[in-house]
Amino acid sequence: MTGWKRTVQWTDWNGDGLETLSIVRNDEGVLAESAVTGHFEAGKYDLTYGLAIDLHWRVREVSVQIANGPRLHILSDGRGRWVNEDRSEISDLAGCVDVDIAATPFTNTLPILRLRQKTGISEDISVAFVSVPNLVIEPVLQRYTKLAENRFLYEGISTAFSAELEVDGDGIVLDYPGVFRRLS
Numbered sequence: 577m578t579g580w581k582r583t584v585q586w587t588d589w590n591g592d593g594l595e596t597l598s599i600v601r602n603d604e605g606v607l608a609e610s611a612v613t614g615h616f617e618a619g620k621y622d623l624t625y626g627l628a629i630d631l632h633w634r635v636r637e638v639s640v641q642i643a644n645g646p647r648l649h650i651l652s653d654g655r656g657r658w659v660n661e662d663r664s665e666i667s668d669l670a671g672c673v674d675v676d677i678a679a680t681p682f683t684n685t686l687p688i689l690r691l692r693q694k695t696g697i698s699e700d701i702s703v704a705f706v707s708v709p710n711l712v713i714e715p716v717l718q719r720y721t722k723l724a725e726n727r728f729l730y731e732g733i734s735t736a737f738s739a740e741l742e743v744d745g746d747g748i749v750l751d752y753p754g755v756f757r758r759l760s
Contacts, residue, residue, distance in 0.1 A: 579601055579602040580600075580601050581599065581601075582599045583596065583597065583599075584599065584748055585597070586681055586752075586757060586758050587759055588614060588755065589757060592615050593614035595610055595680055596610065596611050598610070605628065605630045605631050606628075606629040606633070608629065610625050610680060611623070611624050622643035623640065623642050624641050624643075625639060625677055625679075627675070627683075633687075635673070636652055636653075637649075637650075637652070638652075638677075638706070642708075642709050645709060646711040649661050650704075652672075654673065656669075656672055666713075668715055669715055671702050672703050672704040673701065673703075674690065674703040675706060676704070676716070678705070680756075681756040682749065685747055687720055688720060688741075688743060688749075691720060693721075695723070695725070698719055698720070700733065701717070701719075701720070702716070702717055703716055716732065716735075719731040723740065726742055726745075727740060727741070727743075739755065
């Protein structure tokens with residue numbers, strides 16, 4: 577395998593926030609580290625996150641920190657078993673392989689690359705959803721449908737939200753209509 581490093585930036589749809597993500601892939605897996613400034617009803621927040629991902633795009637470790645606020649650090653076996661830092665099991669997340677951090681479009685890339693779908697195929701998955709800015713984590717049902725080589729339909733089953741996502745040649749989300757715009 578050939579390693580690579582990428583830096584990607586997104587802004588929220590209104591241009592008020594900014595995410596700068598660094599992704600490094602090597603023979604052992606993928607490390608993603610990011611800083612996000614965003615806005616929610618509660619006001620502005622600054623967040624950092626780190627993800628350790630295996631070579632099959634399964635999340636193994638999630639770390640999220642709100643500046644001067646809550647922190648989340650959980651681990652996964654990559655097959656749907658999650659534990660806290662103290663190794664106590666998080667039974668509510670049983671079966672969730674992917675994580676979805678509300679503040680970033682990057683976490684949509686994880687199931688897109690992991691599922692390796694053929695065009696026209698839909699797949700329902702349970703994901704560990706991390707809300708922002710409170711960092712509450714819960715399982716949610718999502719659906720991904722591959723529409724074309726670099727285009728996917730994302731559906732939040734419980735929220736009835738959907739969006740067509742376009743990805744670049746590395747599978748990283750470009751624009752997320754109505755939510756995020758890719759800058760670089």
